[in-house]
Amino acid sequence: MDIPTEPIGSLPRTPKLIEAVKRGDGFDPSLEPLYQDAVRDTIRQFEATGSPLITDGEQRKFHNFWTYSVQGLPNTAANGFAIPFAAGHVRRMPRLTAGPFRYARYADRYLEEALSLTRLPIKQAVISPSALSLLYPPEGIAGYDRNAFIEDLVSEHVTEVRSCLRKGAAKVQVDFTEARLAVKIDPSGELLSRFVDLNNLALARLTAGERLRIGVHTCPGGDRDSTHSADVDYAALLPSLFHLHVTDFYVSLAGEADRVRVLEIIRRHLKRNQRVFVGVIAPIDPRIETAEEVRDRVLEAARIIPIDQLGTTDDCGFAPFCDDESTTRETAFAKIRARVEGTALASRLLGG
């Protein structure tokens, strides 16, 4: 029995692209050739890793995995909430200034390009509505109340997800990295529950068949080899996480100090119709894992998680933010190859 393995999504941009973005606007049309080269090269290298399912490396997501859909919206300001990372840097979100809220762009455009370059299944990552809910300022927006915003937010998210599914995404992954942050923000767990509710509100508008092709990713938020909520105990997150009305969950694990404990928590709360892809690669660790290490981590997980509910993934994307140069593309692809090979090794051992 083959254990499924999937990437999270982002990969370091090409050096040329990074430099070009640094010099100007990520939406500069002159960058188009660089974007095309970056996407093409990413897919080529992805195919070379033997991955059964790939992404476009989110090469075109500007500025990052969180704000790509609203980047440049005229009714936004740059001075939204800041997300501090353990390394000390801060990533600031935009702030909605006026309604109605609409996406500037949907991720299906990235999917179209990637589908034209490969025959392999493509996963498209989208940002969760719960993450974008932080666009609305706490003081409110005149003439555009929060309820209306939530409604628009859910609607836009559903539109994006459905569009990606209809255009042929094998998987749509909802990035829910703010889940652990929500616990950090509200240790009572109420915020997390509200986030889960918000996401379920959106999922409720999709069909069961659509939901079968939707997965949710959560991690402590990796950026520049640092996280924003790794200190939050998985035990506070995971029970609520599996209340989401999806079947696939992508959970970082390789970077956890006590993976077994986390696996046991997962095991307790994982519903029978759900599958968890545990992280067996730590993107923020510059060391390239070996296939054997990956194999062992898979075997470790398989001792706790039923094998038909088990998959593997990377703990996080390798470059959620477009300017993240902490990991080279080569390192990222090498880690991905190790994940693929290690998972295969474990599959052979487990499959007999």
Add this chain to the structure above:
Amino acid sequence: MGSDETEAERLRAAALANAESILIARRRAEAELLAAKDALERQTLELEEQREWFAVTLSSIGDAVITTDIQAKVTYLNPVAEAMTGWSLAEARGHALEDVFRIINELTGEPAANPVRVALAEGRTVELANHTALVRRDGTTIAIEDSAAPIRRIDGEISGAVMVFHDVTLRRRAEEARREASGRLQLALAAGSLGDWRWEASSDLVTFGDGGAEIFGLPPNSQMTWTEMKARLLPEDGEQAGAAVERALAEHSDYSIEYRVRRPSGERCWVAARGRGIYSESGAVLGMLGLVQDITARRQIEEVRSHLAAVVEGSDDAILTKTLDGIIATWNRGAERLFGYSAAEVTGKPVTILIPHDRVHEEETILQRLRRGERVDHYETVRVRKDGTRFDVSLTVSPIRNLDGVIVGASKIARDISLQKRADAALREETRILELLNSTGLAIASKLDTPSLVQTVTDAATQLSGAKFGAFFYNVTDAQGESLFLYALSGAPREAFEKFGLPRNTAIFDPTFRGAGVVRSADITQDPRYGKNSPHRGMPDGHFPVRSYLAVPVMSRSGAVIGGLFFGHPEVNVFTERAQRLVEGVAAQAAVAMDNARLFEALHDTDRRKDEFLATLAHELRNPLAPIRQAAIISRAPNATEAQKRWSHDVINRQVHNMALLLDDLLDISRVSSGTLELRTENTQLATIVEAAVETARPLIDAKRHALVIELPDEPVLFSTDPLRLSQVLSNLLTNAAKYTDPEGRIRLHASSDDRFVTIAVADSGIGIPGDALERVFQMFSQVKSAQDRSEGGLGIGLALTKGIVALHGGTIEARSAGPGRGSEFIVRLPRRALRAAPVPAPTTSDRTKAARRRVLIADDNRDAAETLAILLRMEGHDVTVAHDGQEALAVYQTIHPDFVLLDIGMPELNGYEVAQRMRQSATHFRPVLIAVTGWGQDSDKARALAAGFDHHFTKPVEPDAVAALLRAGVD
């Protein structure tokens, strides 16, 4: 923004504020959900009702039904599916379909594609798959047919799949059974050449099954009305068939008839038909079922059998059958006629009653061969009739087999071949005789020596006549006029007859030796001519017994009896008329062959003597040439004396004269043989002739110092004769006497005469003549051997010529001698004829008185001959010109205008005849004397010369005196 803490507070406040909105939205959603839930519950109830309805329906249907969710996990099994899979619904629910519904390809055993997966993946109904088997939970398999279809929600999205399948085992068995039954039925129909048809009364349509259509020559599944079907029968049969069908329908019975069908191809066939009506409960006719069978072959066989039976009964040959034990089973009329037994008398009896005792073993031999399955063809043997007579018969015996191929008996055809046998024997005899006649004829024709010829004839004739022994007696008449010389014997050794001596000219044998005809007796001992002669008065003791007797004379073409063929056989009545004719034929051939043999011998002897003559002639001609050559040499020698020259001239003249005499004799004998020698008879004194003859022979007589005594009648004897020829005769006899008598012998010529004959006898004391040569001495080229041994020479034609001349005179000549060394005497007897009127003057001697000078042209390609004659004529004082060929002669002739022309006949380019003709044609104002000079001296040659224009003809060697005399005589 403020500090991080403030930042965090603001984030938290915003997030929580959002959470409120989210909660509101969630409550709204929950309310909606509740309402939806209520509606759903209602729908669910309805669905439950429907589900229950479906479940009951699905439970009650015969097919198995399994439903799955979108992930192909089992959601429902109906009871049939439970039973077929071996899974209960509770056990199966939630399991992957493949766990519960595991299918394989029946043929290969490989896993088969699950139709549900296809339906889910492709969203379409998957039709029934063939050759699929369900592997039950307990591992057993069931052949199924399945199909799957996606289950869609209202929105069209696929929510799962439903699969329907059923056990096809029973159905397949039923189909197999049906196919088997159908196949058996078709096989049965085909095996029996059967076909079927069905008539529906309501539509009046007849539908043919495959077999029925084939029998009628129609395409499969043909349909037609009853009337159209009936029209395919022959008209007379169609009426009968229609009546039978109507009767069957009326009586509710089956019909069974036979009729003929005409197929579309025109071919006809016989059909046996059975039919049965189909009736309603009320008895109405609904239709009819029919079975038809092509019985054409059976009908043909019946016809053939009928013919065969007629043939058997009508045959002249005996045709019978018997068991393998040899018991007669059937007996035709031919057998009755041939053997004389009726069928009742022989049926059940052993066939050996027909076989002679000495051939009974043949029956077992024949039976053994039959048991081996062999056929006995044209076995010639002998059988016996009821009356005991035996006859030749040819048997053909064939085994009779039953349907299993086992030999159960034999059929025998016996044909009387007595006549054929006799005819064969006669033919063989004829062939033998023809071959014998042919070989005899060839042998006879090829033999030229009489002894082997006679033996061949005797052997052949003995075989042809059928005699026990035969003999060919060559008829030689002895002094007593009766004697037979036993020449050849056949069928018995010579020793068996030698002791009996030669058959005599008895009453039995005389007709044969006289050539009076054939004597054929069935029993010679009963012939009245038999036993009349002593000493035996019949056959001598020890002689082969002869009862049948046949004697055939052998006569030459001239009618002379050459001999006789005699045949005997100890049995009576052996020699048939045909045998007699055959022997007569052989005798005729033998006579011709013997004549031919004699002629061949005579010819061979003549040829031999001719060769001897030619050799002698050459020798005799060469003899004079030697001295002539030598004399010529002497004459030319510068130192030769006149005497020598004169001697030489004498020698030459003498030898030339001798050669001329030799050639004259040859010419004369030729004339005698051809009958062209003419006598110039005149009244002549005998003494004159004798004197001339003596004078001719005198040189030889004197040379050998013989004493010659001439005895003539006292009175002169004058008689008509050719004095020259008679002188030649007498000189020849005197010359022979001198030649063939040793020196100092005695020769006597004695002449006498009377009124009728003049007899002249010449006797000598010479070498004599053997008795068996007395007749031959007058033959051409004949010389007694003793004479040949002598050095006297001669051609041996003198006496032949003498005899010829004497015969021309009408006289005879006889030779007598007491034997070798005892002298000889030749007696010439001439008849005295009337005297002639005037004697023919003798040729005159030459007169060498000087004549007038003549211009003479001599033409001869022999230069010596021409020159010598020219010299002689010049010596006579003539002007002589010589030419050496005809053209030159003509040229000279035109120049010198000769008085005399002497032309050789045999010249190149233009011969003498042609030259003479041209000379005669050209000369108008003068006419020379043309003289032919040639070696051809026949009278015909002379006539031809005169016809060519010559005035005279001289035979070479020309006597110069004769030519000179002619020149002196002049041109007149």
